[in-house]
Amino acid sequence: MKTIDLRSDTVTRPTPAMRKAMAEAVVGDDVYGEDPTVRRLEETAAEMTGHEAALFVTSGTQGNLLSLMCHCRRGEAVILGNQSHIFNYEGGGMAVLGGILPLPAEDAGGLPETSSVLRWVRPANVHFAPAKLLCLENTHNREGGNAAAPAPFRKLVTAAKDQGLAVHLDGARIFNAAVAWEVDVKTYTGMVDSVQFCLSKGLGAPVGSLVCGRKSFIEEARHWRKVVGGGMRQSGVLAAAGLVALKENLSRLSEDHENASVLAERLEESEHLFVEPCPKRTNMVYFEIRKESLTAEELARRCRLKGVLFNPVSSKRVRLVTHLDVSRSDVREAARIILEEAADR
Ligand code: TLP
Numbered sequence: 001m002k003t004i005d006l007r008s009d010t011v012t013r014p015t016p017a018m019r020k021a022m023a024e025a026v027v028g029d030d031v032y033g034e035d036p037t038v039r040r041l042e043e044t045a046a047e048m049t050g051h052e053a054a055l056f057v058t059s060g061t062q063g064n065l066l067s068l069m070c071h072c073r074r075g076e077a078v079i080l081g082n083q084s085h086i087f088n089y090e091g092g093g094m095a096v097l098g099g100i101l102p103l104p105a106e107d108a109g110g111l112p113e114t115s116s117v118l119r120w121v122r123p124a125n126v127h128f129a130p131a132k133l134l135c136l137e138n139t140h141n142r143e144g145g146n147a148a149a150p151a152p153f154r155k156l157v158t159a160a161k162d163q164g165l166a167v168h169l170d171g172a173r174i175f176n177a178a179v180a181w182e183v184d185v186k187t188y189t190g191m192v193d194s195v196q197f198c199l200s201k202g203l204g205a206p207v208g209s210l211v212c213g214r215k216s217f218i219e220e221a222r223h224w225r226k227v228v229g230g231g232m233r234q235s236g237v238l239a240a241a242g243l244v245a246l247k248e249n250l251s252r253l254s255e256d257h258e259n260a261s262v263l264a265e266r267l268e269e270s271e272h273l274f275v276e277p278c279p280k281r282t283n284m285v286y287f288e289i290r291k292e293s294l295t296a297e298e299l300a301r302r303c304r305l306k307g308v309l310f311n312p313v314s315s316k317r318v319r320l321v322t323h324l325d326v327s328r329s330d331v332r333e334a335a336r337i338i339l340e341e342a343a344d345r
Pocket of ligand 1: 059089
């Protein structure tokens with residue numbers, strides 16, 4: 001039985017071209033700054049995002065953590081969406097390791113409300129942890145994978161900067177946003193102080209993320225990366241796959257988006273499922289189960305037996321993610337199985 005894995009775009013296996021590049025990578029000790037493949041990846045990432053420098057890190061979570069630790073000292077605060085990945089799914093790393101206070105703002109729909117952000121910008125007062133940074137997420141994972149449009153994104157960044165805040169972008173899937181809006185990725189990345197993007201999601205590389213920013217910022221991030229045990233040695237083996245991902249897999253992201261739309265349309269046929277509308281869909285589909293007797297856990301269990309994997313995100317809510325290893329016929333087949341299992345009593 002074929003498995004159609006819609007749990008996440010993190011599940012992709014490296015392509016033959018990636019494996020070849022990994023096998024042939026010229027490497028050195030990157031803690032000494034001597035790995036030419038890592039350097040090439042970092043230079044490529046900086047150039048693509050419109051920043052001075054970049055740092056290859058182990059994961060999106062590590063990239064976000066280092067960025068926050070560079071922007072804020074202990075006792076300072078970060079404003080971020082209450083639905084954001086950093087707030088919900090990164091183990092509170094900023095508080096655990098950085099002594100940084102998260103200040104949540106309403107971000108239903110994907111971008112935090114400007115008023116909800118600005119209420120945390122308060123006058124200096126002994127009682128307050130001063131807010132130094134705004135974090136944005138695009139595309140927005142928990143908000144349906146929605147890609148924020150360039151104009152409201154710019155407006156919010158400008159409003160934050162006018163208040164003296166720095167802005168960090170959790171751009172785990174920022175290339176999906178750029179592809180969805182048909183703009184250069186710099187439209188988003190060029191206006192923020194720092195950005196983290198993932199190679200290991202829709203771009204299909206096995207491991208790694210890049211943090212991009214000013215030279216001095218990246219030097220400090222390099223220090224914090226070592227502190228958290230992320231100093232890697234011959235990591236050119238991994239960077240080589242990342243370079244292939246950036247060269248070969250950007251233009252095909254639109255296929256994932258189309259497949260997600262096909263999946264959404266098919267699932268809308270069911271009276272038992274409510275497919276959450278998404279203003280600018282990328283590679284995710286969220287739906288709610290409207291049938292009283294069926295939980296997301298039970299639907300996932302039944303579909304797993306038929307070879308379709310996905311993650312429940314709550315007792316009635318499900319997320320499906322399309323990616324490199326899922327074809328158009330796979331999504332049609334997955335939709336068929338989900339519809340069938342949802343209809344079954
Ligand atoms: N997201 C994962 C899970 O952790 C939920 C997924 O399967 O989607 N920012 C965003 C917006 C993310 O979606 C993720 C991963 C991260 C950061 C963290 O990246 P990693 O997993 O590389 O630490």
